[in-house]
Amino acid sequence: MNISYLSLGSNMGDRFDMLKQAVKLLDQHPQIWVKSISSLYETDPVGYTEQEPFLNMVVCLHTALTAIDLLDVCQGIEQKLDRKRLIRWGPRTIDLDILLYNQETIETERLVVPHPRMYERDFVLIPLMEIAPSLKEEAKPLNQGVRLWKTYTSVEDFIE
């Protein structure tokens, strides 16, 4: 089985519901099992700063899918939840990024793993360290404004 970590973020519409729907859709996929979720964090926008704060989280999943097939599933969920690409790094109902896929390095036109900007983003590193403590050595948080928003005891508790 393959192990992957995804970053999820939302700053448009009902942010909480967007994250919940996205995790539900992942878990309902016949070849994806969401194993653990981080807390939810409210985070200051990084990159393009003239926008509302995000809610961010990280999930760990097991999957029988290849990394590129997992990307297709993530992009399908973005479409289903009405994601529009208007401004680079701009507001979005939902964003799903593949951070890690096993310990593989992938560099194709459509997919780069580990995610090339993950180590520059506290909205990724802080939730990731919560559920993958072994990555602590590599992660150096940068004080970008990440506030704990809500913690769940289990995946089921979150998506009920």
Ligand SMILES: Nc1ncnc2c1ncn2[C@@H]1O[C@H](COP(=O)(O)OP(=O)(O)OP(=O)(O)O)[C@@H](O)[C@H]1O
């Ligand atoms: N690890 C990855 N996870 C998700 N998308 C990726 C990854 N590597 C490359 N991509 C490609 O990046 C493209 C743009 O993705 P997206 O619009 O979500 O970027 P973004 O979230 O605005 O910015 P960033 O890539 O900095 O997070 C996608 O079409 C996808 O093919």
Ligand SMILES: Nc1nc2c(c(=O)[nH]1)N=C(CO)CN2
């Ligand atoms: N706080 C925060 N800032 C961002 C985010 C995000 O999810 N959270 N996503 C971006 C593009 O992936 C750009 N900037």
